[in-house]
Amino acid sequence: MLFEGRGTAMTIFNLGSINADFTYQVPHLLQAGETLAASSLTRGLGGKGANMSVAIARGAGRVQHIGAVGEKGAWATLRLLEYGVDTRHIATVPEATGHAIISVDPAGENNILIFPGANACISPEMLGRALSAAHTGDWLIMQNETNCLEEAANMARQLGLRVAYAAAPFVAEDAAKIAPLCELMFLNQIEAQQLSETLGTQIEKLGIADIIVTLGADGCDWYHNGTPTRIAGYPAKVIDTTGAGDTFTGYVMAGLDRGLPMAQAIDLAQQAAALMVGRLGTADVIPDLKEVTEARLSRN
DSSP states (O other): OOOSSOSSOOOEEEEOOOEEEEEEEOSSOOOTTOOOOOSEEEEEEEOHHHHHHHHHHHTTOOEEEEEEEOTTOHHHHHHHHHTTOEEEEEEEOSSOOEEEEEEEOTTSOEEEEEEOGGGGOOOHHHHHHHHTTOOTTOEEEEOSSSSOHHHHHHHHHHTTOEEEEEOOSOOHHHHHHHGGGOSEEEEEHHHHHHHHHHHTSOGGGSOOSEEEEEOGGGOEEEEETTEEEEEOOOOOOOSOOTTHHHHHHHHHHHHHHTTOOHHHHHHHHHHHHHHHTTSSSSGGGOOOHHHHHHHHHHHO
């Protein structure tokens, strides 16, 4: 998937959440009404948007993050900058920085409680200032942890950008509104089924150029103009699945930004996700391109 008109790589504009992630190791995931002691606590940079921006940067893509933090959130912006993310479009707002409470069990499964905070304070004016720097053929990628998704998608289309959408945390009605505006959509298997039921049609008939349905350890199904291709995943030792999907999405976008064919970008992203599930944490532990490439070579 190469684009005409510019001799250099495209830029990926990421309208995405920025969170402080509080991760607790627990003996099992909480049940309703249960009180449980955690064995450890870590705080790190997270949010689906921040995770994807870091993954894009670590995958050698060019990314400008569009988002917001609270008055005490400068540490998060600085951390993104240190990881290679362009942070000029991150605003400081009166609302507190978003945060997530994450519980991880010994099998690496998790549950997550999210406080949106500043992530819900994006304005159309902020979007306009950010996207005014974009060029035809650049990408806008979005997730469901900020506001102004429809406004951003419509603005991007008017400016000639290509729209990618990772439809999580999943709300079928919201995904149905964004689907006609995007060229690339990321879903997991359950989300794909729910979206299909909401729209009353099969995923391959949505009219979206590329849809990637992730299948966990089994890899993913890539639908290109309705034609499915199964791309296998890589074996992994699972410690924590948090952020693995975001790492996969970011690496796919970085691969496309660097001019890789979709299948090759997906394969690279599968390896990055396999490394990610073997680590505890989110944005701070996303593997870089050197690690991913070396892991692939060691398997061949």
